[in-house]
Amino acid sequence: MTAEPEAKPRRIRNISELAKLAGVSAGTVSRALAGKELVNSRTRERIQALAREHGFRPNQMASRLRTGQTGVIGVVIPLGHEKKQHISDPFFMTMLGHLADGLTEVGYDLMLSRVIPADGEDWLERIVDSGMLDGVVMIGQSDQFAAIERTAAVYPPLVVWGTARPGQRHCVVGTDSFVGGQLAVRHLLSRGRRRLAFFGDTTGLEIEQRLAGARAALAESGSGATLAVYPTHLSQQEMPGQIAADLDRMDPAIDGIFAASDVIAMATVRLLHERHRKVPEDIAIVGFDDLPLATQTVPQLTTVRQDIAAGARTLVANLLRRLAGEATGSTIMAPELVIRESA
Amino acid sequence: MTAEPEAKPRRIRNISELAKLAGVSAGTVSRALAGKELVNSRTRERIQALAREHGFRPNQMASRLRTGQTGVIGVVIPLGHEKKQHISDPFFMTMLGHLADGLTEVGYDLMLSRVIPADGEDWLERIVDSGMLDGVVMIGQSDQFAAIERTAAVYPPLVVWGTARPGQRHCVVGTDSFVGGQLAVRHLLSRGRRRLAFFGDTTGLEIEQRLAGARAALAESGSGATLAVYPTHLSQQEMPGQIAADLDRMDPAIDGIFAASDVIAMATVRLLHERHRKVPEDIAIVGFDDLPLATQTVPQLTTVRQDIAAGARTLVANLLRRLAGEATGSTIMAPELVIRESA
DNA sequence: ATGAAAGCGCTAACAA
DNA sequence: TTGTTAGCGCTTTCAT
Numbered sequence A, B: 001m002t003a004e005p006e007a008k009p010r011r012i013r014n015i016s017e018l019a020k021l022a023g024v025s026a027g028t029v030s031r032a033l034a035g036k037e038l039v040n041s042r043t044r045e046r047i048q049a050l051a052r053e054h055g056f057r058p059n060q061m062a063s064r065l066r067t068g069q070t071g072v073i074g075v076v077i078p079l080g081h082e083k084k085q086h087i088s089d090p091f092f093m094t095m096l097g098h099l100a101d102g103l104t105e106v107g108y109d110l111m112l113s114r115v116i117p118a119d120g121e122d123w124l125e126r127i128v129d130s131g132m133l134d135g136v137v138m139i140g141q142s143d144q145f146a147a148i149e150r151t152a153a154v155y156p157p158l159v160v161w162g163t164a165r166p167g168q169r170h171c172v173v174g175t176d177s178f179v180g181g182q183l184a185v186r187h188l189l190s191r192g193r194r195r196l197a198f199f200g201d202t203t204g205l206e207i208e209q210r211l212a213g214a215r216a217a218l219a220e221s222g223s224g225a226t227l228a229v230y231p232t233h234l235s236q237q238e239m240p241g242q243i244a245a246d247l248d249r250m251d252p253a254i255d256g257i258f259a260a261s262d263v264i265a266m267a268t269v270r271l272l273h274e275r276h277r278k279v280p281e282d283i284a285i286v287g288f289d290d291l292p293l294a295t296q297t298v299p300q301l302t303t304v305r306q307d308i309a310a311g312a313r314t315l316v317a318n319l320l321r322r323l324a325g326e327a328t329g330s331t332i333m334a335p336e337l338v339i340r341e342s343a
Numbered sequence C: 001a002t003g004a005a006a007g008c009g010c011t012a013a014c015a016a
Numbered sequence D: 001t002t003g004t005t006a007g008c009g010c011t012t013t014c015a016t
Helices: A015-022 A026-033 A041-054 A060-067 A090-105 A123-128 A145-154 A177-190 A205-221 A238-249 A262-274 A308-323 B015-022 B026-033 B041-053 B060-067 B090-105 B123-128 B145-154 B177-190 B205-221 B238-249 B262-274 B308-323
Strands: A072-078 A109-115 A135-139 A158-161 A171-175 A195-199 A226-230 A256-259 A284-289 A302-305 A331-333 A336-338 B072-078 B109-115 B135-139 B158-161 B171-175 B195-199 B226-230 B256-259 B284-289 B302-305 B331-333 B336-338
Touching (some): A015 A041, A060 B060, A090 A135, A090 B109, A135 A308, A177 A205, A177 A256, A177 A284, A177 A302, A177 A336, A205 A226, A238 A262, A256 A262, B026 B041, B090 B109, B090 B135, B090 B262, B109 B123, B123 B145, B308 B331
Parallel strands (some): A158 A171, A195 A226, A284 A302, B135 B158, B256 B284
Antiparallel strands (some): A302 A336, B302 B336
């Protein structure tokens, strides 16, 4: 083995080695590489050229320790009540994608934490003062409301996707789940459906409120319609089997389903198809979220839209303001019924 | 406003403050908090209790700078030839989920980089020697083969999901795309289809090889079947419109489609349904990937399966070995045809 | 079993 | 415009 063709003098390990090579002090190199104006433009370019030539880049860890700014935002997905729920849940991922877009645009890196809070009481505290993060955005509250409140009280740069409770302190952005639930059920009723079912696990706050809205719509209608509730696992493995079982044992008179998410709705549509029950003719289905996949199913999903992109933008905007020391309130967005083919 | 009920003495900012409080030296606190044996078990517990009581946790940034270990793995998704492709592409996300599972299990954090290589020539170098990462896994090669090779030559802890080229140096794990393409087309032919179309953008290596396999299967069959090629955008926004256009202008005699991904296949199935063309009766469709959603469509997708979970496990395993200084070869997994309903 | 001291690589006040 | 110096908060010899 011979040496590499482009055998460079030898690897530069840090700023002072480069400084020695350039015949200046470490401070000057630091300033030059940071593109500061205080350094002679000739020297600056010479140093930058030297750095490029040697493939040298300053160690971020050191720089960040020194400046106290990490440039990293933690994105945490709490899997509190659903251990099996995979991080690849389409909703999480859609949100994560938008957050990545927004955060990288303003120069932050993302650190991903997939957390199972059962691991310990202080999971959020541990993340928050690891010293590695400038701020944190949580996707979902799961059943960790108390833990979030506790941390938010002492850690301002924390924003959460989810639902607001009266008197809460942490900055949340989300969709009005209660209204969303109302929208869904009102639509089902307007389609003449009277024997309804709700598919969703109400352990989490959001879905609990979707159900509450559904019930309210039912009550206000005075139609005498009924609503049977079936908790549905969020895990991609368990879900289809469980829905199948629910479908098989449930009252055959059921003619409308409000699914707590598009993922549930989609699986339900397919399972119904397998059972030769037509959607929406035999059973109408309304989903929730309006994920991209809602338009890709056959039939396309009628669903309650959450504007995930706007939500991500608001989360990022709020986080930035909090990073800058401002206060921010919560934002609850209005859901919107999108009528397609399934109901 | 009065003080908090549990007004703690006052916040401990670092190890030496805690040391002072405990009446020991910083070194001892460091050892105690790290759970080292060298420190008297009584002192250790006392210090740990004190830390807990004050909610103190050592600064990771400092610790990592000092030890030279960052404990974070960069996961990068290069969006080379498809600027509009969103990070929320289901394949990426499924892979990312599995990587997150595997990496967090062995104690690493994930740092997410969504990269558009056009941003600069040295994008990978910049990531790799930011000093923030112990290693890097790339999901996909995009059109960045050269950049990857260049970096891999000097940075061992790099593993890549993708495809192998003869003589390549970087550690890749992936599925044999060529064989996958063969499988798909052979199946279509065995179903009596003779006028085939390929939907996929061949700018990336993997899809190019899927097409090559498809062509090889065609040639070996001697059936006189034909294959029309339609490049398909990977972006979630562009894709449906483009497929629709392709569907409308393509030879009506086409009776079989090999879609380069399940996402493409799924969109195609729906668009065909809209056009009252039955799948598989009128047109058979074979997808690629076997994403979870492949089983959720109507009809369920016949597809070429890549074992994404196994791939993620192998990526992680290889990365760990490389982190430990070992060498690793590449792994090309055999694809498997999964016959469901669409073909 | 513990303390003292020397840095990890960088940045920023302060001087010159 | 540049150099010097003092840390950021932690870990880890080395000495005791």
